[in-house]
Amino acid sequence: MAIQAGRGRALPLLLLLVGLLVLNDLDRTPLLSVREALYDQYQRQMPRARTNEPVIVVGIDSQSLVKHGQWPWSRDLVAQLVRKIQAGKPLALGIDIVFAERDRYSPEVLLARFPDLQPDALAALPDPDQELAGALNGHPTALAVVGLSKSLPGSTQPARPLPEFNPGAGLDQHLPQYAGALASRPLIEKSAAGEGLINASPSLLQANSERGVLRRVPTIATINQLPFLSLPLEMVRLALGGGAVVPESGAQGMTAIRIGDYRLPTQANGEVLLHFGRASSNYYLSAADVLAGVHPPEIFDDRFVIIGFNSTGLQDRIITPLGESLPGIDIHAQVIESLLSSQALQRPGWMSHLESATLLLGGLLLIATIPVLRPRYAVISFTTLSLLLVTGGYLAFFLGLWLFDGVSQVLLLGPVFILLLGNTLVAADRRRRNAELQLQYSREEAARVAGELDAARRIQMGLLPDPATLFADERRFSIAALLEPAQAVGGDYYDCFRLDEQRLCVAIGDVSGKGLPASLFMAISKTLTGVLTRRQADLGLAVRELECELNRENAEYLFVTAFIAVLDLASGDMEYVCAGHDAPILLRDGQLTRIDTATTAGPPLCAIGDYPYVADHLQLQPGDRICLFTDGVTEASNGSNMFGLSRLQSAILGSGRDELQAVATALRDAVRHFEAGHPPADDLTLLFLQWHGQVSER
Known part of the structure; x- marks a missing residue:
């Protein structure tokens, strides 16, 4: 059994080890989509509360395009928009647009396109790029930069890297790195206070390419070894006066980024796992309305303002974990809100070790307990463990925005549990089959024993004489007898036979114990009683010899109580020996007495051994009835009292002078009625003898 249990646990243990390997490299398996769906579910059920609106998005929407023409607008119009916003003294302005080429309305571009125009007239026109640069100059404004993994025609090196940044030893290798960038024209970018990245890392693009769900954004990256913050974080830095950016790092890379007093947890590569809030249109303003002066400048006071596209065909749409389709500029707003509240999802490096530990402990617990549990309790145990893992993930997210993956662990423990449960069911089926075979064998054995007991009962009952047949023509006496074993066979017996023409021998006995041993001893006792009383004229001596013979081979140390009597049919003289048996009842002239056995009675046969039994005499009168019985009559119980x-x-008195067999039957029925359905406590035996006296022959 121990070897089978060891084999039954070896394969589940191997599956558990495979599960650990899969969990440690889960990003390369199909389970990654399950994990990301779980994290998305956390956010859907517990989104970030957006209690205030520190960001205003000025969108170049369809209304703006209808009123001011298609994009790109002339940069002097963009400059007007910037001045309208700057009039409200915002904390910082971010422009999610790259002005990489010359404005199409600049004098040089117009002259190249329309050479017939007067150069002097064109020279008098204002330069749109200078208009925009003038609007940006002197204000906390950040321009967008797009990092390029390879240097392409038109790529450049942005002019506004972080002035103070100390990544520490080894941190650079974890951050996204770009060979070049797509930035605004030098005239414009030098007028801005800062530049920030607006693209995601290559790994993020690859991970999100299938579903298009944005879950993380970079906070910092390098372009030609120079550090640049993301656009929303650069806006916060400018709002704080352009202070230093302090990264926090550990053995596996970056853990958080600190800008002034604000801190945002990050992944090792500097990406932040955003805790998204529900989308809202409250902080969106149309660029056309801002240009038209619909909104007072004070609306931008102490706010972060982002200019970007919010029109179909121009904007980039982002699917969030909440299932919402948002313009890309909304993500910048969410990043700023997350930094100001210091809220982001956290999955530090040690979280994977914790998940491996819980998977290992859970698997070992299943391997140790499932084989010894019933299938029902095994399913309950696995269900409970699964609920604990899944609930633990939700609780970790609720308490600290920790991303604990309990569902993947349940999926990896599933094959282990199924295999263990299969082994348990196979073992249970094997035990059931063995039990059925054992039950079938027991039934066959019981049937065989029952058949043997039934045969033994028939044999035992066949040993007893039938007085009605044996003495059918006898007129000097009447005999009726009845024996009912408590079990299939019993230890009681009775006997009646004539020693000669003038002498009748009757006997009754009760062997100690029940069942087969008692029945065998009963058969021997009855046989020897008949043999020895016939052979020995002295009844007392015959009983002594009977005890001697019974004691010869009595390995079970059984004993038997007996009452043996010899009746002279002519004179009515009855010689009897009582060996520990109940004294018979004498019915004479309607009066009941007990035959006196006190003076000559001895112990049960085989109880002491070599006891000198002697016979006593009783003179019967014509009509006398004697009732011999065993303790199965007097000790019959109804559960509280004995008969x-x-x-x-x-x-006996109530039977009057009824026929003896009718009296025996009525007495048996009275005992059974008294027992009221309780099983018999002992064998029941009755023997009635009536002497009619000497009958003259006609």
Whole structure:
């Protein structure tokens, strides 16, 4: 059994080890989509509360395009928009647009396109790029930069890297790195206070290419070894006066980024796992309305303002974990809100080790307990463990925005549990089959034993004489007898036979114990009683020899109580020996007495051994009835009381002078009625003898 249990646990243990390997490299398996769906579910059920609106988005929407023409607008119009916003003294302005080429309305571009125009007239026109640069100059404004993994025609090196940044030893290798960038024209970018990245890392683009769900954004990257913050973080830095950016790092890379007093947890590569809030249109303003002066400048006071596209065909749409489709500029707003509240999802490096530990402990617990549990309790145990893992993930997210993946662990523990449960079911089926075979064998054995007991009962009952047949023509006496074993076979017996023409021998006995041993001893006792009483004229001596023979081979140390009597049919003289048996009842002239056995009675046969039994005499009168019985009559119980001698005597008196067999049957029925359905406590035996006296022959 121990070897089978060891084999039954070896394969589940191997599956558990495979599960650990899969969990440690889960990003390369199909389970990654399950993990990301779980994290998305966390956010759907517990989104970030957007209690205030520190960001205003000025969108170049369809209304703006209808009123001011298609994009790109002339940069002097963009400059007007910037001045309208700057009039409200915002904390910082971010422009999610790259002005990489010359404005199409600049004098040089117009002259190249329309050479017939007067150069002097064109020279008098204002330069749109200078208009925009003038609007940006002197204000906390950040321009957008797009990092390029390879240097392409038109790529350049942005002019506004972080002035103070100390990544520490080894941190650079974890951050996204770009060979070049797509930035605004030098005239414009030098007028801005800062530049910030607006693209995601290559790994993020690859991970999100299938579903298009944005879950993380970079906070910092390098372009030609120079550090640049993302556009929303650069806006916060400018709002704080352009202070230093302090990264926090650990053995596996970056852990958080600190800008002034604000801190945002990050992944090792500097990406932040955004805790998204529900989208709202409250902080969106149309660029056309701002240009038209619909909104007072004070609306931008102490706010972060982002200019970007919010029109179909121009904007980039982002699917969030909440299932919402948002313009890309909304992500910048969410990043700023997350930094100001210091809220971001956290999955530090040690979280994977914790998940491996819980997977290992859970698997070992299943391997140790499932094989010893019933299938029902095994399913309950696995269900409970699964609920604990899944609930632990939700609780970790609720308490600290920790991303704990309990679902993947349940999926990896599933094959282990199924295999263990299969082994348990196979073992249970094997035990069931063995139990059925054992039950079938037991039934066959019981049937065989029952058949043997039934045969033994028939043999035992066949040993007993039938007085009605044996003495059918006898007129000097009447005999009726009845024996009912408590079990299939019993230890009681009775006997009646004539020693000669003038002498009748009757006997009754009760062997100690029940069942087969008692029945075998009963058969021996009855046989020897008949043999020895026939052979020995002295009844006392015959009983001594009977005890001697019974004691010869009595390995079970059984004993038997007996009452043996020899009746002279002519004179009515009855010689008897009582060996520990209940004294018979004598019915004479309607009066009941007990035959006196006190003076000559001895112990049960085989109880002491070599006891000198002697016979006593009783003179019967014509019509006398004698009732011999065993303790199965007097000790019959209804659960609280015994039938007793008084009820026996009352039943005998109540029978009057009925035929003896009818009296025996009525007495048996009275005992069974008294027992009220309780099983018999002992064998029940009755023998009635009536002497009619000497009958003259005609």
